[in-house]
Amino acid sequence: MATAYINTHRETLDAALSALKARDYWTPYSERASASVYGETAAADGEAAFKSYLGKTFDLPGHPGEGIVSSDEVSPYGIDLNLSYPKLSVDGAIAAATAAMTAWRDAGPDVRAGVCLEILDRINKRSFEMAHAVQHTTGQAFMMAFQAGGPHAQDRGLEAVAQAYSLQSAIPGAVRWTKPQGKNPPLILDKSFKIMPKGVAVTIGVSTFPTWNGYPGIMASLSTGNPVIVKPHPTAVLPLAISVRIMRDVLSDAGFDPNLVLLQTDTRAAAVGMDLCTRPEVKVIDFTGGNAFGEWLENNCRQAVVYTEKAGVNAVVVDDFANFKGLCRNLAFTLSLYSGQMCTTPQNIFIPRDGIKCGDTHMSFDDAAAAIAGAVGKFNSDPAKAVHVLGAIQAEVTEARIADSRKLGDILLDSQKLDHPDFPNARVHTPLILKIDSSERQKYESELFGPITFIVACDGIDGALEAWRSTVTEKGAITAALYSDNPDVQARAIEMGENLGVLMSLNLTGGTFVNQTAAFSDYHASGANPAANASLVDTAFVAGRFRVAETRTHVDPDPVE
Amino acid sequence: MATAYINTHRETLDAALSALKARDYWTPYSERASASVYGETAAADGEAAFKSYLGKTFDLPGHPGEGIVSSDEVSPYGIDLNLSYPKLSVDGAIAAATAAMTAWRDAGPDVRAGVCLEILDRINKRSFEMAHAVQHTTGQAFMMAFQAGGPHAQDRGLEAVAQAYSLQSAIPGAVRWTKPQGKNPPLILDKSFKIMPKGVAVTIGVSTFPTWNGYPGIMASLSTGNPVIVKPHPTAVLPLAISVRIMRDVLSDAGFDPNLVLLQTDTRAAAVGMDLCTRPEVKVIDFTGGNAFGEWLENNCRQAVVYTEKAGVNAVVVDDFANFKGLCRNLAFTLSLYSGQMCTTPQNIFIPRDGIKCGDTHMSFDDAAAAIAGAVGKFNSDPAKAVHVLGAIQAEVTEARIADSRKLGDILLDSQKLDHPDFPNARVHTPLILKIDSSERQKYESELFGPITFIVACDGIDGALEAWRSTVTEKGAITAALYSDNPDVQARAIEMGENLGVLMSLNLTGGTFVNQTAAFSDYHASGANPAANASLVDTAFVAGRFRVAETRTHVDPDPVE
Structure with a gap:
């Protein structure tokens, strides 16, 4: 059973390995929430499964622990969730994970890759169910929850499996080493190499993209042999609980201990993250979330390799640009998408205070700022349509921050509260856009998470670039966008972006957006500035999760049989 | 010029990349200190260069800094060195390294690999000169200094270049990404990817194998774009100074700033390591040396990725074994080689107190211990021959420890002081072998660096394995050896070795030794126990030295020309 999965999915794995090198568009998981792709009953089945x-208490057959935890999950759309999960102590989680490790380690990279691919395939088939779970924990609109929480998250998980497989499979299992000795018989050793997992891995989930940010670390750890304790954000447990259930089912079906993946549900009132992550058995930690806990983990979990994605201050720099309408159209969607609750959404738009040239026409700062704000306002002018992009506000603190x-x-x-046609209690707010001056640095230099945008008047394009550079140097960022028709400014901004370690997008005016990345092509975060120490999915993201054990045995060069 | 080197050395690079995957014996650098390989005048030229x-003050043209440092180097063979080096402040080193970085970064992985291969090639041609420099700083015997300080060190450097190139070259420089949109025009982005070095790298050299342990980190950092500040051990500067000189020459010849490699010489009385390594600009640190400073670096240099090789307690476990003569012969060389001053030399030999079976014959513990000690004694019975394996004792503290x-x-x-036929003041001592009981754990559980071996009486093979396992779990180790004819014991020991993260050698009775490893085949240290957090040369050793910067630009699907 264990070996069957790699045979089933070999073609997908090979294609993923090629895609990783080609970095062109590729996915085995369709983003089309369509009956023709997912089956006639998929949508109804998914909704029924969610409901x-x-x-109820989420069912995880064979999961260790005692009692239940009532989670902190509240639907941003206002429906009643009342979810609870099996309760697991930190001791219990460590013990169960450790006990499961050996057989999984000994199974080797091929078997593990096959099991991980089967997991992702089964998760893919349940993308509608996942969409509802993601929608009602994160607040994402349904279609985004389907895509970002479903196939796009699965893509990132597969990318991690492929990257991990690539490094592991480059190491032969066994070789004979023969060193010539001139006229004398050669020296011969039989050598074997074995991939050894680091130990117990922990994934600390985030409230906004529990699957998209969770799968890479989970899959990278699991496919390199480490058992994984999944500790979701207390307000977004269900998407990871469903994922853990599927992972455990596949592991069981493959003949492995399902405790290779465990769910450690906690609440904000009784958080276990610090206790869990400082345990000596924990050797790998993946974290997505706020800076405070991320930095705490980096500084205190010295026994583990810690991969973090925290917060930064993303920006757009606007220079002379002819297709200003295209800019406005693009930014209207970008700033509205999931109400700015993406770690890739720009917060600051830096524009020269003396205005810009749009082709042959001069446009003042105020006109440019008004045009952008107007485009966002227009984009959200029909609430019935707008809610499908805006989604809802995940957390009360974000609502208060607006x-x-x-x-x-x-x-x-101004930000407006919108009525959702389907969910009367939904927490829906349109973006707030403010005009400030680059001298008011203390206002825009830190992250204000949510649909809050500053359009910042700067001292020319040099001042705009410098305001961008200096804020990102200090606070970090994941993305940046430049709009410029000027090759010199483009070149300067590109070099600055390379040095800052941001994913730089130039002149996006069509259907691609600065806050969206594609697996197998775009690196998400660089690890090169304070916003993150990890990058999805580079080799450093997987290389630290395993070691190689070597045994070498003397071989007599002239065996007497 | 810069691009020429990669063309010259492409064949070597390709062969190195293949060797890394095949892990069979391979090297481009001959270990034969012979005129037929290195040229008729190579030996004489090398000696003259050393002399x-x-x-004098070592000449480093164009090197920044002011004044000179008289080094702490003292030849273990007693000849007068009186070496001094250019003096460089930490501020000066950081400034010069930082200033050199951009052009090197922009040159890309191919050019950098070519320059690194040219460096290794030129170092190879000067292996005789290096042999003298290594001999008279480390105390290694000349032939060992030639091989381990020359071609074997160059092999490890090349292995690092190949591993780094493998990861970097898997990332395309530029691709066009095209995402189909059904009947609509596709989304198109032009994407570029650029390898970005982490920042300034530091290599902290070791007194016993300055080049062998130094080249991997230096080459891994340099080939991924980082400038390198080389801070040798105060008592073993010359081998790295010669290396730095060659590196700077090649960099200059290739049109780059030679300050990409700097020599930061210090003394024990005015050590600069802590100041240097905690500088915010320093992003990569390679360290080989004692546990105290290694752990200090791991704990205090949070701004950098820190690769350490420290100390551990290597062991041999002896079970029933027919070819006991082969065992004795093999261990006699192993324990004598460089007077036990290798981080891979076994310290503890665990033998069941009730003895073992040698084929059909029972051998008591005392007889086994006496046979091993006798073999070592016999091996060193002719001082004129013995000195060519023993070498000299590098440090006075080691001499005192005996x-x-x-x-x-x-x-x-008992350890004996030997007279060296060529160097009357040489510090030569034969190994000390002691018998103790496994209950005297506090005596053998820590490293006693130098030619000091414990033969430990254990409670059967189970007690021997447990004494080994428990000491290595606590203190770490790099190597282990088992002698056993019993498949069950072999299997148990192999599994224990895998879990302990030691390089496990089985039944070595011929010309391979537990304390020797081969580049491109053996991993040196695993990073999986307290003896080291890094492994030479796995992907984790290079993946943390660079990041990828990405820029993506909108492409109109239907361009209007």
């Missing part, structure tokens, strides 16, 4: 969880931020600048576009 | 350094250790157990073989 079956509500008001209100608190109004006083920070001149309001170019 | 030309004595009593004397201090005599009281720790029953002396099976």
